[in-house]
Amino acid sequence: MSDARQRILDRLRANRPQSVQPPSSYEKVLNWDNTQRVAAFVERMSAVRGEVHRLQRDEWPTWLAGMLSERGLTRGLIGTSPVAEQFAAVADEHLSLTRFTQPIEAWKTGLFNDIDFSLTGARSGLAESGSLVLWPDAQEPRLMSLVPPLHIAILETQRLFENFAAMLASERWADGAMPTNALLISGPSKTADIEQTLAYGIHGPKQLITLLID
Numbered sequence: 001m002s003d004a005r006q007r008i009l010d011r012l013r014a015n016r017p018q019s020v021q022p023p024s025s026y027e028k029v030l031n032w033d034n035t036q037r038v039a040a041f042v043e044r045m046s047a048v049r050g051e052v053h054r055l056q057r058d059e060w061p062t063w064l065a066g067m068l069s070e071r072g073l074t075r076g077l078i079g080t081s082p083v084a085e086q087f088a089a090v091a092d093e094h095l096s097l098t099r100f101t102q103p104i105e106a107w108k109t110g111l112f113n114d115i116d117f118s119l120t121g122a123r124s125g126l127a128e129s130g131s132l133v134l135w136p137d138a139q140e141p142r143l144m145s146l147v148p149p150l151h152i153a154i155l156e157t158q159r160l161f162e163n164f165a166a167m168l169a170s171e172r173w174a175d176g177a178m179p180t181n182a183l184l185i186s187g188p189s190k191t192a193d194i195e196q197t198l199a200y201g202i203h204g205p206k207q208l209i210t211l212l213i214d
Contacts, residue, residue: 027169030128030162037127037160038212044130045210048187049200054157054212061090064152064211068117069094073150077111077118079140083154087119100141111143117150122210124171125155126184128163132210134183145183151205153185156213 032040042052055063064087068074076097078084084099091097104111120140124133132153136142145151161167171177189204200206 028128028163028165032127032162034157034160037162038157040127041125041130041160041212044128045187045208046130048130048190049208050130050187051207051209052212053209054214057213060154060211060213061087064119065090065092065095073116075114075116077115077144077148079120079144081121081139083121084119084139100144104141104143111147115148117152118144118148119152119154120144122153122155123159123182124167125160125210125212126163126167127160129186131184131186133167134185135179136181136183142181142183145185146204149201149205150207150209151185152209152211154211154213160212 038054042054045052053063068076069092074095076091076095077100078088078097079100088097098110098115120134122132123135125131126133132155134140134145134153136145145153161170168174185208188200188206188208189202190198190200191202192198
């Protein structure tokens with residue numbers, strides 16, 4: 001081995017970063033009550049053009065059906081989750097609902113061209129960042145929240161946490177309960193790639209509506 005190469009290797013070894021033990025836990029306690037969590041979530045979601053409505057558990061399906069009719073949105077995509085069943089039970093003849101029950105290869109054209117909105121549940125909400133946490137599965141595949149121009153998410157206020165750290169602790173992700181696929185969604189799709197100017201509705205849902213359910 002040449003002297004020059006050895007000197008280079010010696011310098012690299014001498015300057016190698018020392019390993020740092022990760023913290024046993026990460027916390028960022030804000031001590032927000034339910035009212036503060038809801039207010040923060042609405043403020044931050046609205047700041048990125050997300051739309052939020054607070055409704056009672058027994059009224060949201062009828063309210064949503066009426067709102068969609070008023071906006072002329074009739075072609076919906078639902079899964080097979082309890083949220084989908086609640087909405088399907090009140091959907092009238094003005095709404096045409098498609099269930100995501102077949103492989104995407106069988107109806108990709110229809111998904112991208114014949115759907116006005118999709119409806120999914122939300123596993124959790126993060127008040128500090130105004131984010132939704134989704135766990136896609138066979139009942140609600142991942143593409144439901146990524147393709148249709150309008151994504152409607154149902155979030156129970158009791159599932160609204162202060163921040164990501166609070167959710168991790170409550171959901172016990174560190175103990176092996178972490179999902180294989182999780183989505184964090186903060187408002188409609190957006191990008192700032194072009195001249196660092198934020199643009200909305202570029203590669204995914206152009207609108208996001210969250211129904212906060214009490």
